[in-house]
Structures are given as C-alpha cells and as structure tokens.
Amino acid sequence: MPSAKTKVATVSRVYSPARVIVALLMLAAMVSVFWSQPLAAAQLPDFTELVEENSSAVVNISTTTEPKRQGSRFHGLPFDEDQLDQLPPFLQEFFRGPQSPFGQSPHSQQPRRSMGSGFIVSADGYVLTNNHVVENADEVIVRLSDRREFSATIVGTDPRSDMAVLKIENGEDLPVVRIGRSRDLxxxxxxxxxxxxxxxxxxxxxxxxxxxGRSLPTENYVPFIQTDVAINPGNSGGPLFNxxxxxIGINSQIxxxxxxxxxxxxxxxxxxxxxxxxxIRDDGSVARGWLGVLIQEVNRDLAETFGLDRPRGALIAEVMEGSPAAASGLxxxxxxxxxxxxDVETSADLPPMVGRTxxxxxxxxxxxxxGREIELDVQIGQLPDERNVAQGDSSRGSQGDTASNPLGLGVDPLPxxxxxxxxxxxxVVVSDVERGPAYDAGIRPRDIITEIDRKQVSSVEEFRDVVADLPENRAVSVRIVREGRASYLVMRP
Structure with missing residues (x-):
C-alpha cells in the first residue's frame, strides 16, 4: 500500500495540466489588454500630417491702434491739440501729464495692441480674418510660420458677419489653404x-x-458651426479644418x-x-438679401393658435412699408x-437664407x-445699411371710453x-391690465392691440365684439405693437 506521502504526490501530478491551462488563460488575458490599447488608439484621428501640410498658410495677425487726436476740450477746457502745442512746455506738461486734473491727452496714451489669427486664401496675398481682430487698426502685421513678416492693408470689412479681408503687400511664394464646403459638414x-x-x-x-446652423443674438445673418474645439483669445480669425x-470655417466666438x-x-x-x-474683393462692399419683415419664433402655443401640427416656421410679426415683402403680398x-x-424649421433659419440670396x-x-398653405414669389431687395424703425410715443393718448372685459383689459381708441x-x-391702446389672461400673456399698458384670434381690431367697438366671441379654454393669438415693434402673444381666455 502506498504511503500518504506518495498519495499526495500522485494527486499533484494529476492536477498539474489544469494549472497549466489556467496560467495560459491568464497570459492570454494580459496579452489582450496590452494589444487593445494600441488598437483603441488606432481608431482615434491622427492630425500630425494634416497640421504639417496646412500650418504654413495660417498666419498670426498683430495690430496697432494709435490714440486718436481729437479736438477734445479736456473735460470742458477750450483747448484742442494744435492749440496745446503752442503753449509753453510746462503748461503742456500740466495739461497732458498723467496727473492732469483735466484728463490725459492722446500724447500721453499708449498705442493699443492686439493679436489674432488668419489664413491665406490666394497666392497673391489675400487673407481672411475676423473684423474684431483688425477693427480701427492703424497698422496690421501678418507673420507666417517661417517667421516672415509683412505689412497688410485692410481691403474691406463686414461687421454683420464679423469678417475682414486683408491684402499682404509685396508677398511672394505665399502658401495657400484649401477651401472646403461647410454645407457638407x-x-x-x-x-x-x-x-x-x-x-x-x-x-x-x-x-x-x-x-x-446656430443663431446668435448679435449675428442674425450667420448660421454658425458650433464645435467643442478649444478656442481662446488669439484664435479669432483662424481656420477650422476638416x-x-x-x-470649413473661421473661428469667431466662444x-x-x-x-x-x-x-x-x-x-x-x-x-x-x-x-x-x-x-469685398470685387466690389469693396457686401450686399445682402432683404425681405423687410420682423419675425419671431413659433412656440407651442402659437403653433396651436395658427393650426400647425407642431412648432415650425418663422412668424411674420410686421411687414415694413415699401419693402420687398410688402410688394409680394406678405x-x-x-x-x-x-x-x-x-424648410424653415425655426425663425433663425430664415435670415441666413434671405441674406445669401x-x-x-x-x-x-x-x-x-x-390655416392653408399658399406660395408667393418675392423679389429680394438689398439690406439697408441703416434701418430706422419708428418708435412709438411713450405717452398714452387721451382717455376715451374704456372697455372692461373678462380678459382684465382696459383699452382706449388709438390716437x-x-x-x-x-x-x-x-x-386700440391698452390703458389698464388687471390680473387675468391678458396679463398672463404678457400684455401691458401702452401696448397697441391690432389683432385678436386672427381678427382685426380697429376700434374699441370691434375690440368688444371680438372679445365677446372668443372661445373658452383655447389659446388665441394677440398681435401687439410695443415701442414700434410688432409681435404675437398667446392668450388663454
């Protein structure tokens, strides 16, 4: 009979292959972990060649703005710069020095310097950047990646799109970027x-x-590309590559x-x-299409009142007199x-569409x-440089008959x-608003009501008649004019 020691040894020899299998599985797992890391990294984009190919056409832009010589009176003193130049030196120092009680002269102010980016779009030296990079600049210097520096002139700017076109002077063998199509993004x-x-x-x-297609409050005519690319001061005007x-874009704002x-x-x-x-290159200025309307967003309540299945489109709140929109019958x-x-999904979609026409x-x-769809043809006009919108008289007209109603509104005839x-x-002019449907809708005293539930309101009598026929428990639209601007509100009687 074998001894206990021999039995133990025998058992050990029987199970040794299993241990080998476990060891091999652990080794395979470790190998898979090490191999998975480079495989995952291989799926991420490699920018090295793209950067090397394109960085030469990207430029650094530095600007200098000199203090403006103004015929200022130094907080009330009747001196301009030319007159101060004729005074004795100690008086010039008194008026222009940093401790002067009359403010500093342009002589004592330092030039303002700023920096941005841009890129070359043509071999003859045209450069694109942001308007805010070169705005009011007296000197513009463009520096290339090979450390060459050139003086540049401002060919033209377009503040509405925050763009500027520069021209490098005496440039040779200039690298150029390749232009893509942002509509394919x-x-x-x-x-x-x-x-x-x-x-x-x-x-x-x-x-x-x-x-x-992002719309920003200050830029109605630019359907911006939004990215999570890190952009900071100094990136402005630089290119965005695919x-x-x-x-495919010019980095502009954050x-x-x-x-x-x-x-x-x-x-x-x-x-x-x-x-x-x-x-700008061909004409020296930018002409944009113009309809001549004031628009607003269609929210859920407005969609309901106008019979839309969902919020979409651009609601025309006002048509300007003599505009292309008025001529077309809008x-x-x-x-x-x-x-x-x-498709015009939101009100922000319409201005860029019109502007680029x-x-x-x-x-x-x-x-x-x-409640029904119709088609209209409109001949696009040119967006004016200055748009003067008439502002209403802030004072209320003379009191007339006041109509009390379930809306909590008091109205007067429109002078x-x-x-x-x-x-x-x-x-009719709103004279008083009590707590109720009208107040909840946002109607306030001095507003002018021209339409309720798609029915025109031209007098206090018409206002009474329209209000008397309003449906219950259904949203209705109310067109008001406030400080010269028309808009639609939604009211639930």
Whole structure:
C-alpha cells in the first residue's frame, strides 16, 4: 500500500495540466489588454500630417491702434491739440501729464495692441480674418510660420458677419489653404483649429462638430458651426479644418462665463465667408438679401393658435412699408414654412437664407395663411445699411371710453397721430391690465392691440365684439405693437 506521502504526490501530478491551462488563460488575458490599447488608439484621428501640410498658410495677425487726436476740450477746457502745442512746455506738461486734473491727452496714451489669427486664401496675398481682430487698426502685421513678416492693408470689412479681408503687400511664394464646403459638414465629425491663443503661435486644438446652423443674438445673418474645439483669445480669425485638410470655417466666438474656453465655440461657415470675401474683393462692399419683415419664433402655443401640427416656421410679426415683402403680398400673421424649397424649421433659419440670396433674384416662399398653405414669389431687395424703425410715443393718448372685459383689459381708441407715427392701421391702446389672461400673456399698458384670434381690431367697438366671441379654454393669438415693434402673444381666455 502506498504511503500518504506518495498519495499526495500522485494527486499533484494529476492536477498539474489544469494549472497549466489556467496560467495560459491568464497570459492570454494580459496579452489582450496590452494589444487593445494600441488598437483603441488606432481608431482615434491622427492630425500630425494634416497640421504639417496646412500650418504654413495660417498666419498670426498683430495690430496697432494709435490714440486718436481729437479736438477734445479736456473735460470742458477750450483747448484742442494744435492749440496745446503752442503753449509753453510746462503748461503742456500740466495739461497732458498723467496727473492732469483735466484728463490725459492722446500724447500721453499708449498705442493699443492686439493679436489674432488668419489664413491665406490666394497666392497673391489675400487673407481672411475676423473684423474684431483688425477693427480701427492703424497698422496690421501678418507673420507666417517661417517667421516672415509683412505689412497688410485692410481691403474691406463686414461687421454683420464679423469678417475682414486683408491684402499682404509685396508677398511672394505665399502658401495657400484649401477651401472646403461647410454645407457638407455633419454633426459629430472631427475638426481641428490652428491659431495663436494668448500669443502662443501655431497652437493646434481638435474636437468635433457639436451643432450646425446656430443663431446668435448679435449675428442674425450667420448660421454658425458650433464645435467643442478649444478656442481662446488669439484664435479669432483662424481656420477650422476638416479631416481632409480643407478649411470649413473661421473661428469667431466662444460662449464663456469665465472669459476662457468652456467647450462651446462658434465658427463662420466657409461657404458664407467666401461669399463675403468675393464681394469685398470685387466690389469693396457686401450686399445682402432683404425681405423687410420682423419675425419671431413659433412656440407651442402659437403653433396651436395658427393650426400647425407642431412648432415650425418663422412668424411674420410686421411687414415694413415699401419693402420687398410688402410688394409680394406678405402679411403680418403669415408663417413662412419654406424658402426656395428649403424648410424653415425655426425663425433663425430664415435670415441666413434671405441674406445669401442675390439681390434682385426672385424667391419662392411657402407660407401658412389662415390655416392653408399658399406660395408667393418675392423679389429680394438689398439690406439697408441703416434701418430706422419708428418708435412709438411713450405717452398714452387721451382717455376715451374704456372697455372692461373678462380678459382684465382696459383699452382706449388709438390716437391718429400715434397711428401715423407707428404706421399702424387701426388698433386700440391698452390703458389698464388687471390680473387675468391678458396679463398672463404678457400684455401691458401702452401696448397697441391690432389683432385678436386672427381678427382685426380697429376700434374699441370691434375690440368688444371680438372679445365677446372668443372661445373658452383655447389659446388665441394677440398681435401687439410695443415701442414700434410688432409681435404675437398667446392668450388663454
């Protein structure tokens, strides 16, 4: 009979293959972990070749703005610069010195310097950048990646799109970027930027396209590209590239609460930028299409009152007299659903569509009017440089008969002088608003009501009749004019 020691040894020999299998499985797992890391890295984009190919056409832009010589009176003193030059030196120092009680003269102020980015779009030296980079600059210097520096002239600017076109003087063998098509962009695709944030030249940052067609309050005619590419002061005017090495945008703005990058950056689409560039280069100015309407967003309540299945389109709150829209037959209360076959999903979609349409060209509009869709042709006009909107008299007209009603509204007749000033045909002036449906809708004293539930209101009597026939428990639209601007509100009687 074998001993206990022998039995133990025998058992050990029987199970040794299992241990080998376990060891092999552990080794395989470790190998898979090491191999998975380079495989995952291989799926991420590599920007090295793209940066090397395109950075030479990206430029650093530095500007100098000299203090302006103004015929200032130094806080009330009757001296201008030429007169001060004739005074004795000690008096000049008294008036111009840093301790002067009359303010500093331009002589004592330092030139203001700023920095931004740009890129070369033609071999003869045209450069694109932002308007705010070179605005009011007296000197513009463009520096290339090979450290060459050139003086540049400002060919033209377009503040509405925040674009500027520069021309390098005496440049030779200039590198040029390749221009892509921003209309082919898709949300989620990789993009990268080259610029000079905080003066650090040729900094590369990357990210993805976060959204397309963004509208910002200060830029109604630019459908911005939103990205999460890190953009900071100094990146402005620099190019945004796609993965083919083509410029598809101009980095322009960021959304921030701290003054620095917070993950939300905006770029001007290159399709719009090149349109502006060609107009400035060829004509010296930019002409944009113009309808001559004031529009507002269609929210859920307005969609219900106008019979839409969902919120969409651009609601026309006012049609300007003598405008292309007026000539085409557009009316306040129309909702523009399509422009030249393109869907108008939000009110922000319409201005860029109109703005990029050539002046004088005819456009086909599909509008919703009184519950049915109709088509109108409008000849696009040119957006005026200055748009003067008549402002209403802030004082209320003379008191007339006040109509009390379930809406909690008191109204007076609209004085003829005020109607003429505002260009309003009929309406009533709100004299008092109590707590109720009208107040909840946002109607306030001095508002002018011209329409309720798609019915015109031209007098106090008509106002009474329309209010008496209002349906219960259904939202109705109310058109008001406030400080010269028309808009629609939604009221639930």
């Amino acid at each position: 898709q949300v989620g695709e990789w993009v990268f930027a080259i610029g000079s944030p905080f003066g650090f030249d040729y900094t590369v940052t990357a990210g993805i396209v976060s959204a397309l 993965m083919d090495g083509e410029v 959304y921030t609460r701290s003054g620095g990058f917070m993950g939300v950056s905006f770029a001007i689409p290159i399709d719009d930028a090149m349109n502006v560039f060609r107009q 009316r306040s209360g129309d909702i523009v659903l399509e422009f030249n076959g393109q 050539p002046v004088g060209e005819s456009a086909r509009l599909t509008v919703l009017r009184e 003829a002088e005020l109607a003429s000033t505002l260009g309003v045909e009929g309406g």
